[in-house]
Protein backbone atom coordinates (compact mmCIF):
# COMPACT_ATOMS: atom_id res chain seq x y z
CA UNK A 28 0.00 0.00 0.00
CA UNK A 29 1.14 3.52 -0.76
CA UNK A 30 1.89 5.89 2.08
CA UNK A 31 -0.43 8.86 2.49
CA UNK A 32 1.00 11.83 0.65
CA UNK A 33 0.44 15.55 1.01
CA UNK A 34 -2.02 16.80 -1.66
CA UNK A 35 0.60 18.80 -3.58
CA UNK A 36 2.86 15.77 -3.75
CA UNK A 37 0.09 13.60 -5.16
CA UNK A 38 -0.75 16.14 -7.78
CA UNK A 39 2.85 16.44 -8.96
CA UNK A 40 3.23 12.68 -8.97
CA UNK A 41 0.19 12.40 -11.17
CA UNK A 42 1.53 15.11 -13.47
CA UNK A 43 4.87 13.30 -13.76
CA UNK A 44 3.23 9.93 -14.46
CA UNK A 45 0.68 11.27 -16.95
CA UNK A 46 2.74 11.57 -20.11
CA UNK A 47 6.14 9.90 -19.89
CA UNK A 48 8.52 9.03 -22.72
CA UNK A 49 9.46 5.36 -23.01
CA UNK A 50 12.95 4.29 -24.04
CA UNK A 51 13.33 0.99 -25.90
CA UNK A 52 16.28 -0.95 -27.34
CA UNK A 53 15.92 -1.84 -31.06
CA UNK A 54 16.46 -5.57 -30.53
CA UNK A 55 14.51 -8.62 -31.74
CA UNK A 56 10.92 -8.49 -30.49
CA UNK A 57 11.05 -4.76 -29.72
CA UNK A 58 8.06 -3.86 -31.92
CA UNK A 59 5.80 -6.29 -30.10
CA UNK A 60 6.96 -4.75 -26.81
CA UNK A 61 6.18 -1.24 -28.07
CA UNK A 62 2.63 -2.25 -29.01
CA UNK A 63 1.93 -2.65 -25.26
CA UNK A 64 2.50 1.09 -24.77
CA UNK A 65 -0.37 3.61 -25.11
CA UNK A 66 -1.23 4.48 -28.74
CA UNK A 67 0.74 7.51 -29.90
CA UNK A 68 3.17 7.34 -26.98
CA UNK A 69 6.56 9.02 -27.23
CA UNK A 70 9.09 6.23 -27.75
CA UNK A 71 12.85 6.77 -27.85
CA UNK A 72 15.10 4.31 -29.66
CA UNK A 73 18.60 3.71 -28.27
CA UNK A 74 21.83 3.60 -30.26
CA UNK A 75 24.49 1.00 -29.61
CA UNK A 76 27.91 0.68 -31.22
CA UNK A 77 27.37 -3.06 -31.59
CA UNK A 78 24.13 -2.70 -33.51
CA UNK A 79 24.90 0.40 -35.57
CA UNK A 80 22.95 3.37 -36.84
CA UNK A 81 20.74 1.50 -39.28
CA UNK A 82 18.93 -0.44 -36.55
CA UNK A 83 18.07 2.79 -34.73
CA UNK A 84 16.92 4.67 -37.84
CA UNK A 85 14.94 1.76 -39.31
CA UNK A 86 13.12 1.04 -36.03
CA UNK A 87 12.38 4.76 -35.60
CA UNK A 88 10.79 4.77 -39.08
CA UNK A 89 8.70 1.71 -38.21
CA UNK A 90 7.41 3.33 -35.01
CA UNK A 91 6.67 6.65 -36.72
CA UNK A 92 4.67 4.85 -39.42
CA UNK A 93 2.58 3.27 -36.65
CA UNK A 94 1.72 6.61 -35.12
CA UNK A 95 4.19 6.76 -32.24
CA UNK A 96 6.13 9.95 -31.58
CA UNK A 97 9.44 8.26 -32.29
CA UNK A 98 12.72 9.77 -31.06
CA UNK A 99 16.00 8.26 -32.31
CA UNK A 100 19.18 8.42 -30.23
CA UNK A 101 21.83 9.67 -32.64
CA UNK A 102 25.37 8.84 -31.48
CA UNK A 103 28.06 11.16 -32.88
CA UNK A 104 30.79 8.54 -33.00
CA UNK A 105 28.69 6.19 -35.14
CA UNK A 106 28.58 8.51 -38.14
CA UNK A 107 31.46 8.31 -40.59
CA UNK A 108 30.77 11.51 -42.52
CA UNK A 109 28.35 14.30 -43.43
CA UNK A 110 26.76 12.29 -46.23
CA UNK A 111 25.78 9.50 -43.88
CA UNK A 112 24.36 12.07 -41.46
CA UNK A 113 22.41 13.88 -44.18
CA UNK A 114 20.90 10.61 -45.40
CA UNK A 115 19.82 9.70 -41.88
CA UNK A 116 18.31 13.15 -41.27
CA UNK A 117 16.43 13.04 -44.57
CA UNK A 118 14.91 9.66 -43.70
CA UNK A 119 13.90 10.87 -40.23
CA UNK A 120 12.47 14.08 -41.61
CA UNK A 121 10.48 12.13 -44.25
CA UNK A 122 9.16 9.82 -41.51
CA UNK A 123 7.77 12.85 -39.67
CA UNK A 124 10.25 12.65 -36.76
CA UNK A 125 10.43 15.97 -34.91
CA UNK A 126 12.55 15.11 -31.87
CA UNK A 127 16.14 13.83 -31.73
CA UNK A 128 18.25 12.71 -28.77
CA UNK A 129 21.89 13.46 -29.52
CA UNK A 130 24.69 11.66 -27.61
CA UNK A 131 28.43 11.22 -28.01
CA UNK A 132 28.18 7.47 -28.18
CA UNK A 133 29.56 4.52 -26.29
CA UNK A 134 32.12 3.73 -28.99
CA UNK A 135 35.52 4.47 -27.39
CA UNK A 136 36.57 6.76 -30.21
CA UNK A 137 35.37 8.07 -33.52
CA UNK A 138 37.10 7.42 -36.79
CA UNK A 139 34.51 9.63 -38.43
CA UNK A 140 33.70 13.30 -38.69
CA UNK A 141 32.00 13.83 -35.30
CA UNK A 142 34.08 13.23 -32.15
CA UNK A 143 31.42 14.19 -29.60
CA UNK A 144 27.83 15.23 -29.04
CA UNK A 145 28.51 18.91 -29.66
CA UNK A 146 30.07 18.26 -33.08
CA UNK A 147 26.99 16.30 -34.13
CA UNK A 148 24.62 18.99 -32.81
CA UNK A 149 26.45 21.61 -34.87
CA UNK A 150 26.32 19.43 -37.99
CA UNK A 151 22.58 18.82 -37.53
CA UNK A 152 22.08 22.56 -37.13
CA UNK A 153 24.03 23.21 -40.35
CA UNK A 154 22.23 20.43 -42.27
CA UNK A 155 19.18 22.51 -43.10
CA UNK A 156 16.84 19.90 -41.60
CA UNK A 157 14.82 21.33 -38.74
CA UNK A 158 13.61 19.40 -35.72
CA UNK A 159 11.29 20.88 -33.13
CA UNK A 160 12.99 19.27 -30.17
CA UNK A 161 16.56 18.17 -29.57
CA UNK A 162 17.66 16.50 -26.34
CA UNK A 163 21.11 15.88 -24.84
CA UNK A 164 22.14 13.65 -21.93
CA UNK A 165 23.11 14.87 -18.46
CA UNK A 166 24.57 13.12 -15.44
CA UNK A 167 23.20 13.82 -11.94
CA UNK A 168 25.78 11.46 -10.43
CA UNK A 169 28.63 12.26 -12.79
CA UNK A 170 30.04 10.07 -15.54
CA UNK A 171 32.46 7.14 -15.08
CA UNK A 172 34.92 8.52 -17.68
CA UNK A 173 34.21 12.25 -17.87
CA UNK A 174 34.94 14.67 -15.02
CA UNK A 175 32.29 17.08 -13.75
CA UNK A 176 33.88 20.28 -15.09
CA UNK A 177 34.03 18.77 -18.57
CA UNK A 178 30.40 17.64 -18.31
CA UNK A 179 29.19 21.10 -17.24
CA UNK A 180 31.26 22.77 -19.95
CA UNK A 181 29.86 20.35 -22.58
CA UNK A 182 26.29 20.97 -21.43
CA UNK A 183 26.84 24.74 -21.51
CA UNK A 184 28.30 24.53 -25.04
CA UNK A 185 25.34 22.40 -26.18
CA UNK A 186 22.75 24.75 -24.70
CA UNK A 187 22.18 26.79 -27.92
CA UNK A 188 21.43 23.62 -29.88
CA UNK A 189 19.32 21.70 -27.36
CA UNK A 190 15.74 22.16 -26.19
CA UNK A 191 15.86 19.71 -23.26
CA UNK A 192 18.10 17.29 -21.38
CA UNK A 193 17.40 13.74 -20.18
CA UNK A 194 19.15 12.62 -17.01
CA UNK A 195 21.14 9.40 -16.95
CA UNK A 196 19.69 6.34 -15.22
CA UNK A 197 19.70 7.14 -11.51
CA UNK A 198 18.07 5.63 -8.42
CA UNK A 199 18.40 8.66 -6.17
CA UNK A 200 15.81 11.45 -6.38
CA UNK A 201 17.93 13.69 -4.14
CA UNK A 202 20.85 13.49 -6.58
CA UNK A 203 18.46 14.45 -9.39
CA UNK A 204 17.13 17.36 -7.31
CA UNK A 205 20.66 18.59 -6.59
CA UNK A 206 21.47 18.37 -10.29
CA UNK A 207 18.35 20.35 -11.24
CA UNK A 208 19.26 23.03 -8.68
CA UNK A 209 22.84 23.13 -10.03
CA UNK A 210 21.70 23.81 -13.59
CA UNK A 211 20.06 26.96 -12.23
CA UNK A 212 23.25 27.84 -10.36
CA UNK A 213 25.27 27.27 -13.51
CA UNK A 214 23.00 29.82 -15.12
CA UNK A 215 20.95 27.91 -17.61
CA UNK A 216 17.39 26.79 -17.76
CA UNK A 217 17.43 23.73 -20.04
CA UNK A 218 14.20 21.81 -19.32
CA UNK A 219 15.02 18.62 -17.41
CA UNK A 220 13.32 15.36 -18.35
CA UNK A 221 14.14 12.90 -15.57
CA UNK A 222 15.33 9.45 -16.60
CA UNK A 223 13.94 6.78 -14.25
CA UNK A 224 14.10 2.99 -14.44
CA UNK A 225 10.89 1.26 -15.43
CA UNK A 226 9.47 -1.86 -13.78
CA UNK A 227 12.34 -4.19 -14.57
CA UNK A 228 13.62 -7.46 -13.13
CA UNK A 229 16.30 -6.52 -10.60
CA UNK A 230 19.02 -8.69 -12.12
CA UNK A 231 18.50 -7.11 -15.53
CA UNK A 232 18.42 -3.63 -14.06
CA UNK A 233 21.67 -4.27 -12.22
CA UNK A 234 23.32 -5.60 -15.41
CA UNK A 235 22.19 -2.60 -17.46
CA UNK A 236 23.24 -0.15 -14.73
CA UNK A 237 26.71 -1.66 -14.47
CA UNK A 238 27.06 -1.55 -18.24
CA UNK A 239 26.49 2.22 -18.36
CA UNK A 240 28.36 2.95 -15.13
CA UNK A 241 25.65 4.14 -12.79
CA UNK A 242 28.21 4.31 -9.99
CA UNK A 243 27.10 6.35 -7.03
CA UNK A 244 23.56 5.33 -7.63
CA UNK A 245 24.47 1.68 -7.15
CA UNK A 246 26.48 2.53 -4.05
CA UNK A 247 23.30 4.18 -2.83
CA UNK A 248 21.37 1.02 -3.60
CA UNK A 249 23.91 -1.13 -1.77
CA UNK A 250 24.00 1.17 1.23
CA UNK A 251 20.24 1.27 1.46
CA UNK A 252 18.94 -1.99 2.83
CA UNK A 253 15.37 -1.75 1.66
CA UNK A 254 16.55 -0.77 -1.82
CA UNK A 255 19.08 -3.60 -1.86
CA UNK A 256 16.42 -6.04 -0.76
CA UNK A 257 14.20 -4.90 -3.60
CA UNK A 258 16.96 -5.29 -6.17
CA UNK A 259 18.05 -8.68 -4.89
CA UNK A 260 14.63 -10.32 -4.93
CA UNK A 261 12.97 -11.67 -8.06
CA UNK A 262 10.14 -9.17 -7.58
CA UNK A 263 10.39 -6.39 -10.11
CA UNK A 264 11.84 -3.06 -9.08
CA UNK A 265 9.31 -0.20 -9.09
CA UNK A 266 10.38 3.45 -9.24
CA UNK A 267 7.77 4.61 -6.69
CA UNK A 268 10.39 5.98 -4.31
CA UNK A 269 12.08 8.10 -6.99
CA UNK A 270 8.80 9.48 -8.33
CA UNK A 271 7.56 10.29 -4.84
CA UNK A 272 10.89 11.98 -4.05
CA UNK A 273 10.73 14.09 -7.22
CA UNK A 274 7.09 15.03 -6.63
CA UNK A 275 7.97 16.07 -3.08
CA UNK A 276 10.68 18.42 -4.31
CA UNK A 277 8.32 19.85 -6.92
CA UNK A 278 5.63 20.41 -4.29
CA UNK A 279 8.17 22.32 -2.18
CA UNK A 280 9.03 24.47 -5.19
CA UNK A 281 12.66 23.35 -5.04
CA UNK A 282 12.84 22.04 -8.61
CA UNK A 283 11.10 22.45 -11.92
CA UNK A 284 10.98 19.29 -14.00
CA UNK A 285 9.72 18.80 -17.55
CA UNK A 286 8.61 15.17 -17.35
CA UNK A 287 9.76 11.56 -17.06
CA UNK A 288 11.81 9.42 -19.44
CA UNK A 289 11.34 5.78 -18.50
CA UNK A 290 14.19 3.37 -19.22
CA UNK A 291 12.00 0.32 -19.93
CA UNK A 292 14.75 -2.04 -21.21
CA UNK A 293 11.80 -3.33 -23.26
CA UNK A 294 9.86 -4.45 -20.14
CA UNK A 295 6.91 -2.45 -21.38
CA UNK A 296 4.00 -4.54 -20.08
CA UNK A 297 5.05 -4.41 -16.45
CA UNK A 298 5.87 -0.72 -16.73
CA UNK A 299 2.51 0.17 -18.29
CA UNK A 300 0.62 -1.90 -15.71
CA UNK A 301 2.46 -0.05 -12.95
CA UNK A 302 1.66 3.35 -14.51
CA UNK A 303 -2.03 2.47 -14.85
CA UNK A 304 -2.20 1.28 -11.25
CA UNK A 305 -0.51 4.40 -9.93
CA UNK A 306 -2.62 6.78 -12.01
CA UNK A 307 -5.86 5.01 -11.08
CA UNK A 308 -4.76 5.04 -7.48
CA UNK A 309 -3.88 8.74 -7.57
CA UNK A 310 -7.21 9.64 -9.19
CA UNK A 311 -9.18 7.71 -6.55
CA UNK A 312 -7.20 9.07 -3.64
CA UNK A 313 -6.60 12.63 -4.70
CA UNK A 314 -10.14 13.63 -5.33
CA UNK A 315 -12.85 11.95 -3.23
CA UNK A 316 -16.14 11.68 -5.14
CA UNK A 317 -17.97 14.45 -3.24
CA UNK A 318 -15.13 16.93 -3.72
CA UNK A 319 -14.73 15.92 -7.32
CA UNK A 320 -18.36 16.82 -8.01
CA UNK A 321 -18.11 20.16 -6.23
CA UNK A 322 -14.97 21.34 -7.96
CA UNK A 323 -15.62 19.64 -11.24
CA UNK A 324 -14.41 22.60 -13.32
CA UNK A 325 -11.28 23.06 -11.29
CA UNK A 326 -9.65 19.70 -10.80
CA UNK A 327 -6.26 20.37 -9.23
CA UNK A 328 -4.51 18.21 -11.83
CA UNK A 329 -5.75 20.50 -14.59
CA UNK A 330 -4.01 23.53 -13.12
CA UNK A 331 -0.62 22.10 -13.77
CA UNK A 332 0.15 21.54 -17.40
CA UNK A 333 3.89 20.84 -17.67
Ligand SMILES: NC(=O)C1=CN([C@@H]2O[C@H](COP(=O)(O)OP(=O)(O)OC[C@H]3O[C@@H](n4cnc5c(N)ncnc54)[C@H](O)[C@@H]3O)[C@@H](O)[C@H]2O)C=CC1
Pocket residue numbers: 073074075100102129130131132133134142143144145164165172173174177178181195
Ligand atom coordinates in the same frame (compact mmCIF):
# COMPACT_ATOMS: atom_id res chain seq x y z
N1 LIG B 1 23.24 5.80 -26.21
C1 LIG B 1 22.56 6.49 -25.33
O1 LIG B 1 21.35 6.51 -25.35
C2 LIG B 1 23.28 7.24 -24.28
C3 LIG B 1 24.65 7.25 -24.24
N2 LIG B 1 25.36 7.94 -23.29
C4 LIG B 1 26.81 7.91 -23.29
O2 LIG B 1 27.46 8.67 -22.29
C5 LIG B 1 28.70 9.22 -22.78
C6 LIG B 1 28.75 10.73 -22.83
O3 LIG B 1 27.94 11.19 -23.87
P1 LIG B 1 27.56 12.69 -24.03
O4 LIG B 1 27.06 13.19 -22.75
O5 LIG B 1 26.75 12.85 -25.24
O6 LIG B 1 29.01 13.28 -24.18
P2 LIG B 1 29.80 14.04 -25.30
O7 LIG B 1 30.26 13.14 -26.35
O8 LIG B 1 29.08 15.23 -25.72
O9 LIG B 1 31.03 14.43 -24.41
C7 LIG B 1 30.96 15.38 -23.36
C8 LIG B 1 32.35 15.91 -23.10
O10 LIG B 1 33.18 14.89 -22.56
C9 LIG B 1 34.28 14.61 -23.41
N3 LIG B 1 34.43 13.17 -23.42
C10 LIG B 1 33.64 12.28 -24.06
N4 LIG B 1 34.05 11.04 -23.81
C11 LIG B 1 35.12 11.15 -23.00
C12 LIG B 1 35.99 10.21 -22.39
N5 LIG B 1 35.82 8.89 -22.56
N6 LIG B 1 36.99 10.68 -21.60
C13 LIG B 1 37.14 12.00 -21.42
N7 LIG B 1 36.36 12.93 -21.97
C14 LIG B 1 35.37 12.51 -22.75
C15 LIG B 1 33.88 15.17 -24.74
O11 LIG B 1 34.98 15.54 -25.51
C16 LIG B 1 33.05 16.37 -24.36
O12 LIG B 1 33.85 17.47 -24.03
C17 LIG B 1 28.85 8.66 -24.10
O13 LIG B 1 29.51 7.47 -23.95
C18 LIG B 1 27.38 8.49 -24.50
O14 LIG B 1 27.20 7.65 -25.56
C19 LIG B 1 24.67 8.65 -22.38
C20 LIG B 1 23.31 8.69 -22.35
C21 LIG B 1 22.51 7.98 -23.27
Ligand SMILES: Nc1nc(=O)c2c([nH]1)NC[C@@H]1CN(c3ccc(C(=O)N[C@@H](CCC(=O)O)C(=O)O)cc3)CN21
Pocket residue numbers: 052054073074075077133195196234235236238239290
Ligand atom coordinates in the same frame (compact mmCIF):
# COMPACT_ATOMS: atom_id res chain seq x y z
N1 LIG C 1 26.46 5.33 -21.63
C1 LIG C 1 25.20 5.04 -21.88
N2 LIG C 1 24.87 4.37 -23.00
C2 LIG C 1 23.59 4.06 -23.25
O1 LIG C 1 23.36 3.42 -24.31
C3 LIG C 1 22.58 4.48 -22.36
C4 LIG C 1 22.97 5.15 -21.20
N3 LIG C 1 24.26 5.43 -20.99
N4 LIG C 1 22.08 5.50 -20.26
C5 LIG C 1 20.71 5.26 -20.42
C6 LIG C 1 20.41 4.20 -21.35
C7 LIG C 1 20.62 2.80 -20.90
N5 LIG C 1 20.84 2.13 -22.16
C8 LIG C 1 21.28 0.84 -22.29
C9 LIG C 1 21.82 0.18 -21.21
C10 LIG C 1 22.29 -1.12 -21.35
C11 LIG C 1 22.20 -1.75 -22.57
C12 LIG C 1 22.68 -3.15 -22.72
O2 LIG C 1 23.26 -3.69 -21.82
N6 LIG C 1 22.43 -3.75 -23.86
C13 LIG C 1 22.93 -5.08 -24.16
C14 LIG C 1 21.94 -6.13 -23.79
C15 LIG C 1 20.56 -5.91 -24.27
C16 LIG C 1 19.61 -6.99 -23.83
O3 LIG C 1 19.79 -7.63 -22.77
O4 LIG C 1 18.69 -7.23 -24.57
C17 LIG C 1 23.25 -5.14 -25.62
O5 LIG C 1 23.90 -6.10 -26.02
O6 LIG C 1 22.90 -4.18 -26.33
C18 LIG C 1 21.64 -1.08 -23.64
C19 LIG C 1 21.19 0.21 -23.50
C20 LIG C 1 20.80 3.08 -23.23
N7 LIG C 1 21.21 4.27 -22.56
